[in-house]
Amino acid sequence: MPWPTLPIEDLPAWARLNDVQFVDVKVTNTAGKGYGVVCDKDLNTTPDDATPDGPILLTIPHDLVLNGAAIDGYAKEDKHFKQLLDAVGHRSARADVLLFLLVQTALASRSSHSSVGVSNPWTEYLQFLPAAVLVPTLWHDDERLLLRGTSLEVAVDAKISALDAEFGLVRDKSSDILCWNELLWESQPIHFVDWIRLDALYRSRCLELPRSGESMVPCLDMINHSASPSAYYEENSKDEVVLLPRPGVSIPQGAEITISYGDTKSAAEMLFSYGFIDPQSTADSLVLPLRPFADDPLAKAKLVAFGQVPKVHVARQNGTVRWRCEFAYLMCINQEDGLNFHILEQISGTRDPCVFWQGEDITDRTSDLETLIPTLIQTHPFPDILKLRVATVVYDRLEEQLDRLRSSPAPSADSPSQREECVKSALLLRHIETNLLEEAMEALVEECLMQRTSLMESKNVVAYLGLMEPAKSDLVDEEASNETEDFS
Numbered sequence: 001m002p003w004p005t006l007p008i009e010d011l012p013a014w015a016r017l018n019d020v021q022f023v024d025v026k027v028t029n030t031a032g033k034g035y036g037v038v039c040d041k042d043l044n045t046t047p048d049d050a051t052p053d054g055p056i057l058l059t060i061p062h063d064l065v066l067n068g069a070a071i072d073g074y075a076k077e078d079k080h081f082k083q084l085l086d087a088v089g090h091r092s093a094r095a096d097v098l099l100f101l102l103v104q105t106a107l108a109s110r111s112s113h114s115s116v117g118v119s120n121p122w123t124e125y126l127q128f129l130p131a132a133v134l135v136p137t138l139w140h141d142d143e144r145l146l147l148r149g150t151s152l153e154v155a156v157d158a159k160i161s162a163l164d165a166e167f168g169l170v171r172d173k174s175s176d177i178l179c180w181n182e183l184l185w186e187s188q189p190i191h192f193v194d195w196i197r198l199d200a201l202y203r204s205r206c207l208e209l210p211r212s213g214e215s216m217v218p219c220l221d222m223i224n225h226s227a228s229p230s231a232y233y234e235e236n237s238k239d240e241v242v243l244l245p246r247p248g249v250s251i252p253q254g255a256e257i258t259i260s261y262g263d264t265k266s267a268a269e270m271l272f273s274y275g276f277i278d279p280q281s282t283a284d285s286l287v288l289p290l291r292p293f294a295d296d297p298l299a300k301a302k303l304v305a306f307g308q309v310p311k312v313h314v315a316r317q318n319g320t321v322r323w324r325c326e327f328a329y330l331m332c333i334n335q336e337d338g339l340n341f342h343i344l345e346q347i348s349g350t351r352d353p354c355v356f357w358q359g360e361d362i363t364d365r366t367s368d369l370e371t372l373i374p375t376l377i378q379t380h381p382f383p384d385i386l387k388l389r390v391a392t393v394v395y396d397r398l399e400e401q402l403d404r405l406r407s408s409p410a411p412s413a414d415s416p417s418q419r420e421e422c423v424k425s426a427l428l429l430r431h432i433e434t435n436l437l438e439e440a441m442e443a444l445v446e447e448c449l450m451q452r453t454s455l456m457e458s459k460n461v462v463a464y465l466g467l468m469e470p471a472k473s474d475l476v477d478e479e480a481s482n483e484t485e486d487f488s
């Protein structure tokens, strides 16, 4: 589908028509960041200035805010859109907004009048948005290879598969409705890449409003991110969205106004959602998916009982790298330890899977076995042994990831098939994640060696394991080889 565009110079006229007020600021091109908002004159605020009634740089009426509630409103005013929404939507606010944006884009790209779909301020506003969004779901195949070995490799593939399924559903359900089939799929059909672009626009431009929640806000979404932002947004007593300078800022004429997109997102999350990484404001963390042991006969039951996607979380806080992996506890206990699965038939006829450990029903606590198991067995050495097993599972997963990162070809700036920005972002992500993985593995080795030493000193443990002799020889081997990594 062709995406019609409008020059950014026409935005002030659109703003006037729709009651959006810019005060001493304007939207313009910025170096390397697409559009941005700059000051039209010097701006200085005192430490007391910034309140919702203080100097306002931008005001956007509430009825332009686009979110789940607004979509319900549009559906009330347009019976054809309601029919489409009832057939395809109501799965999530995000998917409903995407459907609305799809219709608006299709309306804007038609040269003749369409028999369905009502134009509104968004039909035109969408045409000001940038054609290229640098989020990895829109990177070319060659560029996505740059993410091999990073935590985004699997995440981006999974997102593209999910978008494909979502797009298939939209196409199938909407083409059953004659009038929508004509607008969306006949003369200028929508393609999968259009859906990926709408998702990218939504993800990179929606923000969390204090009262209205996750929303797209026209013009406010022209403001770029900085680790030292000069402005912030609010909703005032009239439910308008307002942009205010931070207290005590000095912004010279021509300088850019920035906001914060958040300081708790990892480098991978920033790249995934916004297409860039700001090392000054990213959290030092990463998340990796974890598979159950291939030879575990209880693997499927454990996944169902856990009820979430198993993950390893690694984060550096106050200079120390820590890890967390709730599923590894479930991976490391088995039938011989007392783990059992049962199906409980309810009076209503439903059959619910239940998890028992040593006779105790732990169905609702499968994601907190780290705390639960020591409370169930206080004197037994099992909790410590379990901790050691879990640490080994996590170590192996991090090692597998680091091996994949190191064995994938390093991004090179002079590859003609890869855009410079993608190469730069991939290099930065690889650097950040390599450092984190290396530090986490070092910390795990130390942790495990300490645990193993204290365990092996405990007579209880040795008796429990029944491994007195092999344990001794293991220790001897370790001293001889001095291989600190070999703690498994």
Ligand SMILES: C[S@@+](CC[C@H](N)C(=O)[O-])C[C@H]1O[C@@H](n2cnc3c(N)ncnc32)[C@H](O)[C@@H]1O
Pocket: 032, 033, 034, 035, 036, 129, 130, 133, 134, 204, 205, 221, 222, 223, 224, 225, 226, 273, 274, 275, 276, 278
């Ligand atoms: C909400 S929009 C901001 C307006 C956008 N620059 C435009 O051209 O429409 C978010 C997008 O702006 C760009 N961006 C924002 N802050 C940035 C920064 N500090 N560095 C690089 N790109 C940035 C990214 O492309 C991001 O996906």
